[in-house]
Amino acid sequence: MSDYRIGTKCVQGGYTPGNGEPRQIPIVQSTTFKYSTSEDMGKLFDLEAEGYFYTRLQNPTNDYVAAKIAEMEGGTAAMLTSSGQAANFFAMFNICQAGDHMVASSSIYGGTYNLIAVTMAKMGISVTFVSPDATEEELNAAFQPNTKLMFGETIANPALTVLDIELFAKVAHAHGVPLIVDNTFPTPVNCRPIEWGADIVTHSTTKYMDGHGAAVGGAIVDGGKFDWMAYADKYPGLCTPDDSYHGVVYAERFGKEGAFITKCTTQLMRDLGSIQSPQNAFYLNLGLESLHVRMPRHVENGQAVAEFLENHPKVAYVNYSGLKSSKYYERAQKYLPNGGCGVVSFGLKGGREAASIFMRELKLGAIETHVADARTCCLNPATSTHRQMTDEQLIEAGVPAELIRISLGLEDKEDLIADISRALDAIK
Ligand SMILES: *Cc1c(COP(=O)(O)O)cnc(C)c1O
Numbered sequence: 414m415s416d417y418r419i420g421t422k423c424v425q426g427g428y429t430p431g432n433g434e435p436r437q438i439p440i441v442q443s444t445t446f447k448y449s450t451s452e453d454m455g456k457l458f459d460l461e462a463e464g465y466f467y468t469r470l471q472n473p474t475n476d477y478v479a480a481k482i483a484e485m486e487g488g489t490a491a492m493l494t495s496s497g498q499a500a501n502f503f504a505m506f507n508i509c510q511a512g513d514h515m516v517a518s519s520s521i522y523g524g525t526y527n528l529i530a531v532t533m534a535k536m537g538i539s540v541t542f543v544s545p546d547a548t549e550e551e552l553n554a555a556f557q558p559n560t561k562l563m564f565g566e567t568i569a570n571p572a573l574t575v576l577d578i579e580l581f582a583k584v585a586h587a588h589g590v591p592l593i594v595d596n597t598f599p600t601p602v603n604c605r606p607i608e609w610g611a612d613i614v615t616h617s618t619t620k621y622m623d624g625h626g627a628a629v630g631g632a633i634v635d636g637g638k639f640d641w642m643a644y645a646d647k648y649p650g651l652c653t654p655d656d657s658y659h660g661v662v663y664a665e666r667f668g669k670e671g672a673f674i675t676k677c678t679t680q681l682m683r684d685l686g687s688i689q690s691p692q693n694a695f696y697l698n699l700g701l702e703s704l705h706v707r708m709p710r711h712v713e714n715g716q717a718v719a720e721f722l723e724n725h726p727k728v729a730y731v732n733y734s735g736l737k738s739s740k741y742y743e744r745a746q747k748y749l750p751n752g753g754c755g756v757v758s759f760g761l762k763g764g765r766e767a768a769s770i771f772m773r774e775l776k777l778g779a780i781e782t783h784v785a786d787a788r789t790c791c792l793n794p795a796t797s798t799h800r801q802m803t804d805e806q807l808i809e810a811g812v813p814a815e816l817i818r819i820s821l822g823l824e825d826k827e828d829l830i831a832d833i834s835r836a837l838d839a840i841k
Contacts, residue, residue, distance in 0.1 A: 419485060419602055420705035427481025427698075440695045441473045459659050460666065460679065470682045474691035478698045482622075482632050485601040485701075486614050489637030490674035492682070493630060493694055497597060497617020499687035500631030501525050501564075502533075504593050504615050507677045508648055509561040511537030516555045518565035518581075520545045520574040520811075522617075525595065529564075545574045552584040561647060562590050567606060568598035568753050570784065571794075571818050572811055573732045575741040578748060582610025589647065591639045597621075598754040598785070602708040607636035609748065613673065618689075620785035621754070623700040624707055628693035633677065637670035651676055707787075707823060711755030714789075714821035714829060719757045721830050727767070727837050729760040729815065755821040756784050765804075765814040767840045768793040772817065774836035777829060784820035789829055791819040 417425075428438045446465045448454040456462035465471055475493045483491035494500040509515060517529055519542035529540050541555040545565060563585040565576040578594060585592040591612035596604060600621045606614050616622060618630040641664040645652035651672050654660040658679055663672040682688055689697070712735070719733035731738075734745035734753050745753055761767040772780055772793055781790040782798060792798065795807050795814040804814050821829060 415484065415487075422481065422484045423602070423705045424702050426484040427479070428477040438474060438477045438695060438698050440691050441468075442691055443472075444468045460661055460675070468691070469686045469688055470678055472688070472691050472694075475689055475694045478694045478701070479632060481698065481701060482601075482616070482618075483634050485605075486596070486634040487601075487605050487607045487636070488614065488634035489670035491632055491634040492674050492678055493618070493632050493689040493697070495631065495687040495689050496629050497522075497595075497615070497619055497631040498524055498528060500615045500617070500633050501593075501595060502528055503677050503681050503685075503687070504613050504633045505529075505533065505538075505562060505564065506536075507673060507681060508591070508650065509538050510650070512559060513537075513561045514539045514541070514557045514559045516541050516543060516552070516560055516563045516585075518543060518545045518569070518574075518576060520569040520572045521564070521566050521595070522570045522597075525566075545569065545576050549580060549584060552581070553587070556584075556588045560588060560590055562593055564593045564595075566595040566597070567604050567748070568734070568756075570598060570756070571758060573734065573741075573753075573756065573758055575734050575744045575748060575753070577744060578606050578609040578611055582612075585612075586610070589644045598756065599749055600704060600708060600754075602705050603712070603749050603751055603753060607634075607638075612636050612639040618697050618700075621700075621708065621711065622704060623697050624704065624786055625696075625700060626783060626786040626788070627700075628696040630689045630693050630697055633674065635670070635673040639673075640669055641672055650680075655680065708754075709751070710823050711785075711821060712752030714824070714826045715755035715757050716752065717826040718819065718821055718829060718833065719759075721833065722757070722759050725834075725837060727762055727840055729762045731757065731759040733757045754785065756818065757821065758816055758818045760813060760815040761817065761840070763815070763840050765793075765795050768815050768817055769796055770840050771836045772796075774839040775832060776835075777824060777832045778819060778836075784818070786820070787823045789820065789822040789824060791817055793817050 479491040582592045593613040594606040594611040597617045614634040616632040641651045651664045663676040667675045723731045734741040778789045778791045794812040
C-alpha cells in the first residue's frame with residue numbers, strides 16, 4: 414500500500430481480504446479468542462507469536478483500521494484508543510513517568526491542556542509550555558535534563574494556530590527526544606507530520622476521521638524512525654527488560670518500527686484498558702473510506718465562509734490560516750498546501766450580545782460542543798463552555814467574549830453563507 418496515494422489508502426488500506434473472505438472489514442464482536450493448547454496461547458503471552466487473546470489489549474477489527482491509519486500517516490505501526498484523550502495520554506505516558514518533564518505548545522485543545530497541566534502533574538510529570546510561535550532559541554531554553562518528549566497540534570483546537578513542525582522536530586531531536594504531534598484537525602489527507610520530522614502522531618478520530626459525529630475514538634501512529642536505543646538511559650521502559658512482560662526489551666525485540674506501539678499495547682492497554690470498541694472501529698473505517706473526498710469540501714466551505722466573514726461590516730476579525738491576512742498564512746502554505754480544515758473562528762463587533770443573537774438566529778449551524786463533522790455547528794465559548802469567566806479572564810484564555818467558533822460541514826456553501834448572512838443581519 415505504501416506506494417499508493419492518500420485517497421487509495423483511505424479506501425483500501427489496512428485490510429486485504431483473502432479468497433472468499435468478507436469484502437468489508439468484519440466486526441469481531443468477541444472479548445476472547447480460542448486456542449487448542451496452552452502452549453499455543455503461551456507463545457502469545459511471551460510475544461513470540463502474533464495473535465489475539467483478549468479484546469482489552471487487541472482486536473482484529475481495530476488492528477485493520479489502525480493499519481489503515483498507519484499507512485495514511487506514513488507510519489510503521491498504530492493502535493486505536495477509546496478516545497482522543499486516551500490517545501494523547503498513552504502516547505505521552507508510554508515514554509515518561511514520575512520525575513520526567515515535557516515541553517508542550519501552549520496552543521492546544523483544552524482537554525489536552527488539562528490532561529498535561531493538572532492530571533499528569535499529579536502523576537509527577539512536569540511541563541513547560543511554549544508558544545507555537547517560539548523561536549528556536551526559546552524552544553531550546555524550555556528543555557531540562559529530564560525532558561522526555563515534545564508535543565504540539567498541527568492546527569490547534571480552538572485557537573487555529575499552525576505548528577512549525579519542522580522547527581519543533583529539529584529542536585526535539587537536538588535534545589534527543591521525540592516530537593508527538595496531534596494531527597486531528599488537518600487529518601493525513603491535508604498534512605502528514607511524519608514527513609516533516611514528527612515521530613509519533615495522535616488523533617481524536619471523533620472528529621473528521623469519523624466525520625459523522627457517530628463514535629468517540631482515538632489513534633496513535635508511530636513513524637518508526639526514533640532511535641530509542643541511542644538514548645537508552647532516557648527511555649528505560651523501552652530499552653531495559655520489562656519485568657511485567659517476561660523480561661522483553663521492546664526496542665531490541667521490535668526495533669524502531671514496532672517498539673513504541675507494542676509497549677503501549679502490552680503495558681498501557683493491559684493495565685489501563687482504554688481500547689476502542691470493535692463496533693466503533695467499524696464506524697471509524699466507514700468515515701475513513703470517504704475522508705479524502707470530504708476534507709476538500711470542508712476546506713472549500715471553511716475558506717468561502719472565512720472570506721465572506723472577513724468582508725462583512727459587523728465582523729471585527731477572522732482566524733483562518735487560508736486567509737492571506739492570517740498570521741499563519743505562510744506557514745499553512747508550507748504544511749497545508751491543500752488547505753487545513755473547515756473550522757473558522759471570528760469575533761463580532763457587537764461583542765457577547767451580538768454573538769448570542771447570531772447563534773440564536775442561525776438555522777443550519779447548530780449550537781454544539783463539537784467540531785469537524787458533516788453538519789455545520791458553532792459555539793460561543795463565553796456564553797457556554799467558559800461562561801463562568803469574566804471578560805478579562807476570557808481574553809487571557811484566548812477566547813474573548815465575542816469569539817465564535819464555527820465548524821463548516823459538508824452542506825452547500827451558498828446555503829451556509831446565506832444562513833450566516835441572515836443571522837448577521839439580525840444583529841441590530
Ligand atoms: C477533540 C480533541 C481531542 C480529544 O479527543 P476526544 O476524542 O474528544 O477524547 C484531542 N485533541 C484535539 C485536537 C481535539 O480536537
